[in-house]
Amino acid sequence: GQNIDQPTEMTATEGAIVQINCTYQTSGFNGLFWYQQHAGEAPTFLSYNVLDGLEEKGRFSSFLSRSKGYSYLLLKELQMKDSASYLCAVMDSNYQLIWGAGTKLIIKP
């Protein structure tokens, strides 16, 4: 079966760095997405990785290792507004998105 695993909840301090991990097992791979979702709102796109390595975009970076079925989202200089759920999603061989359950990130002052 297809499976996406990510931690349920994480807590970090304002100004710090946090890494949210995602492991996956899917039928085929056509890229991995990270989305941010604030409560009551639709997800917003953060990053897309299809090749191994690190993609940096401002305070957010995303890493992918296809051989390990592993990705992480790195958030630097955390701000209170970063409190949200972070969803990992993998596009499978049929170009369907398989979603993780999301990681709720709590930022404390």
Next chain:
Amino acid sequence: GAVVSQHPSWVICKSGTSVKIECRSLDFQATTMFWYRQFPKQSLMLMATSNEGSKATYEQGVEKDKFLINHASLTLSTLTVTSAHPEDSSFYICSAKIQGDTEAFFGQGTRLTVV
């Protein structure tokens, strides 16, 4: 980036009535649109995939006669929840993509409450 507009943002309806939710791609032609449902504290669950001009493909367990999906044009898809019940209360989200592109763009979601 591309914009997907979903309407209404929230709706309250009586049990037994039907509700229609619209999803529009404002500045691109969406060959494929996806409809998701999300219960509180749970991940997105794909309900169906619709391609313009053809019947929607429903995920296992999703009743096609209850959740009617129409994708009549390249910029509009609608989801109609028929004979709504309280257990249909959820957050419904659409996303749209261009054929050959990898990224799907999300609408803002519709919170449906059935009373």
